[in-house]
Amino acid sequence: MIDLVAKSPCADLLPLDIGTVTLTEVGPERMTSLAPYRGREAALATVLKQAHGVTWPAPNRATGRDGARALWFGQRMALLVGPAPDARLAAEAALSDQSDAWAVVTLTGPGARDVLARLTPLDLRPDRFKRGHTARSDLRHMMASITRLGADRYRIMVFRGFAETLVHDLRAAMERVAAR
Amino acid sequence: MRITCPICGARDRREFYYMGAAVALDRPVPEADAAAWNAYIHERDNPAGLTRDLWYHEAGCGAWLVVTRDTISHEVHGVTLASDMRAGG
DSSP states (O other): OOOOOOOOOOTTOEEEETEEEEEOOOOOOOOOOOOOOETTTHHHHHHHHHHHHHHOOOBEEEEEEEEEEEOOSSTTTTEEESOOOGGGGGGTTTEEOOOOTTTEEEESSTOOOOOOOOTSSOOOOOTTTTTBBBEEEEEEEEEEEEEEEETTTEEEEGGGGGGHHHHHHHHHHHHHHOOO | OOEETTTTTTEEGGGGGEEHHHHHGOOOTTTTOHHHHHHHHHHOOOOEEEEEEEEOOOOTOEEEEEEETTTTTTEEEEEEEEEHHHHHH
């Protein structure tokens, strides 16, 4: 009998503490993409609010809190992070389980923005990319989801297969920021 | 170069994939004659000045965009969602 062991994407790679910045893995956590059926956007927003207490996010915005969050995730799509999706959501939207598909990390500490700025062309200035803002963008040629959760706290997601590259690139940027 | 995606806002060119001239918006009807299909498939202008391209916001929201820009000054004059162009006619 083979005993399969669940392994998170960044197991053996994290956490990292370099200078004033810390990189940790998030999860495992339940993640579900919600793509509303044509004309069902308002109905989906209502069910999402009733079932999970989370507002449907406008483009480039994240709503909710730790434990139940919705990230805008692209054209006509949001990512529900935390709870298992309520069955009523399935009547209004196409749901896909994304829990195992992404490497999810948190970059925290003074200087986190400087580290991230070395890897993505996003405008990360504090008055442009505020707490509760999210973006789909490019992180060293990887398609990423980047969310600002606090003054110096960012949630970064890339496809699971890029976990090692993600950690490698973040480590290099952390070392260079710390060396300045 | 920055392109202002109607959904995401102003973003770096690296987030976008360049498709080419926006001819796909004017696809001939299936019964069109060979000359029309030949022009659609093979003939491209190489304008010095205003041009209309299709770009894909690959690393961003995933929208296809119609970008009107100037090949001389590199100025971007307008960006619209390709899906809106199709819906409009």
